[in-house]
Amino acid sequence: MDNVRKIAVVGATGAVGEVMLSILAERGHQAADISALASERSAGKEVEFGDRRLITKDLADFNFAGIDYALFSAGGSVSERYAPIAAGSGAVVIDNTSAFRYVDDIPLVVPEVNPHHLDGVGPGSIVANPNCSTIQMLVALAPIQREAGIDRINVATYQSVSGAGAEALRELAEQTIARLSFKEPVLNKFAQPIAFNVLPQIDTLQDNGYSREEMKMVWETQKIFEDPSIRVNATAVRVPVFYGHSEAVHLETRDDIAMERVRELLGNAEGVVVVDGEDMMHPTAVTHGAGEDPVYVGRLRRDISHPRGINMWVVADNIRKGAALNAVQIMERLERSKV
Numbered sequence: 001m002d003n004v005r006k007i008a009v010v011g012a013t014g015a016v017g018e019v020m021l022s023i024l025a026e027r028g029h030q031a032a033d034i035s036a037l038a039s040e041r042s043a044g045k046e047v048e049f050g051d052r053r054l055i056t057k058d059l060a061d062f063n064f065a066g067i068d069y070a071l072f073s074a075g076g077s078v079s080e081r082y083a084p085i086a087a088g089s090g091a092v093v094i095d096n097t098s099a100f101r102y103v104d105d106i107p108l109v110v111p112e113v114n115p116h117h118l119d120g121v122g123p124g125s126i127v128a129n130p131n132c133s134t135i136q137m138l139v140a141l142a143p144i145q146r147e148a149g150i151d152r153i154n155v156a157t158y159q160s161v162s163g164a165g166a167e168a169l170r171e172l173a174e175q176t177i178a179r180l181s182f183k184e185p186v187l188n189k190f191a192q193p194i195a196f197n198v199l200p201q202i203d204t205l206q207d208n209g210y211s212r213e214e215m216k217m218v219w220e221t222q223k224i225f226e227d228p229s230i231r232v233n234a235t236a237v238r239v240p241v242f243y244g245h246s247e248a249v250h251l252e253t254r255d256d257i258a259m260e261r262v263r264e265l266l267g268n269a270e271g272v273v274v275v276d277g278e279d280m281m282h283p284t285a286v287t288h289g290a291g292e293d294p295v296y297v298g299r300l301r302r303d304i305s306h307p308r309g310i311n312m313w314v315v316a317d318n319i320r321k322g323a324a325l326n327a328v329q330i331m332e333r334l335e336r337s338k339v
Contacts (some may be wrong), residue, residue: 005033007331008067008091010082011074012036012047012056015166016096019324020071025050027328037062039074064089068123069331072096073323087124092334094327096129101220103128108223110135111329112271113142117224118333127330132322133157133213133236134220137247139295139321140272140314143265145225149254151308152231155217156248159202160241160285161194163318168194172240190238199238211236244285245322247314252306259302262310266297271321274300283315290317293325 007024011017013036021036036047036054043058059082064070070086072079073096083093083100100106107117108128121127130138137155144150161168168189175185175195185193192199202213210218214234222228239246266274275283275298283289283296296315303309316322 005031006035006066006068007032008035008037008062008064008070008086010037010059010070010072010078010086012054013038013042013045014073015162015169016073016319016323018047019319020073020327021047021049021054023320023324023328027332035062035067039078064091067091069094069334071327071331073327083126087126090123092121092123092331093126094129094330095126096323096327098131098216099128100126101128101130101216102223108220109330110138110142110224110326111333112269113138114224114226115333118330118337121334129323129327129330130220130224131213131216132163132316132318133159133234133245133247134217134224135322135326136245136295136314136316136318137217137249138221138224139269139316140249140266140297140312141251142225143269143272144251144253144257144262144310147255147261147265148257148308150225150230150251151254152233152252153221154233154250156235156237157202157213157217158237158239158241158246158248158285159213160244160318161238162243163202163245163322164189164238169242172242176240194238194240196240198240200235202236202238210234241285243291243317243319244289244315245318246285246289249312249314250303251310251312252303253308253310256308257310259300259310263300266300271295272297274298282313285315289315291320292317293320295321 036056037059038056046053064086070091076097076099079097079099161172171189178185213236217234218232273294282298288296299313
């Protein structure tokens with residue numbers, strides 16, 4: 001990536017922004033000219049970039065002229081306001097919020113799944129990063145979709161609090177201390193206690209009774225797989241885990257496919273690691289997902305209630321593959337397409 005010279009990271013002081021900077025340094029972009037951008041309140045703070053420290057600049061005053069890539073992860077309202085400005089200055093915007101995911105002519109991309117949606121993307125374009133839960137599920141399901149087609153997906157997610165931001169991480173830590181001290185937990189970020197609890201709603205409820213987080217998985221799966229006939233039934237749950245989302249995925253294929261073939265496809269799939277579960281060691285958020293790049297798949301088995309049903313357990317780091325890494329991989333794919 002030697003020809004990548006100017007990259008702006010918007011939301012550099014946030015959880016995803018910090019990891020974006022770390023991943024850029026890890027993956028050989030140390031020579032790039034990096035601008036760390038944040039709100040006026042956070043401007044002037046130092047952030048780490050490899051063995052360097054960068055001073056964050058005020059996004060509102062920043063001139064995007066000359067920026068090759070602008071990686072946004074500062075909230076939907078920020079992206080709605082500033083992403084068009086960055087694109088209008090000639091940058092390729094890769095946006096990690098939901099601001100542009102459902103715009104028909106803006107590609108929604110998981111590089112291991114639909115890299116062809118990046119064809120034609122160039123300076124002045126906006127590319128959307130999918131929701132974290134959708135990303136890890138589709139990385140695991142894409143090889144099966146290509147070979148046998150998917151008719152229906154039932155998925156229950158078990159999502160870590162890091163997906164709700166730094167305030168949610170603090171709330172889990174503080175409520176855990178309170179519970180262990182026999183004190184009542186203080187509620188702030190969540191409507192009910194999250195420590196030692198499970199919350200069966202993420203984001204606002206829609207008119208159909210599903211939460212917006214659940215409907216994201218429906219809309220995004222159909223858009224990324226380019227198949228609006230795929231039926232998706234999701235239940236999104238918040239669990240007292242700091243980092244790493246887990247998913248129980250049950251799918252029904254259109255064509256018959258042997259479980260041996262499914263295991264072979266997943267074993268050879270880009271970005272997937274199959275964990276066989278010997279000695280009860282199945283993939284979990286703590287032991288596999290947190291801090292790692294792959295999507296881990298375990299508990300692979302035939303659904304005994306359906307002749308073409310397949311069950312699997314899918315785990316990934318929601319901040320890395322579910323957000324920051326996916327954005328960097330999109331940038332890298334675009335760079336390789338120039339060669």
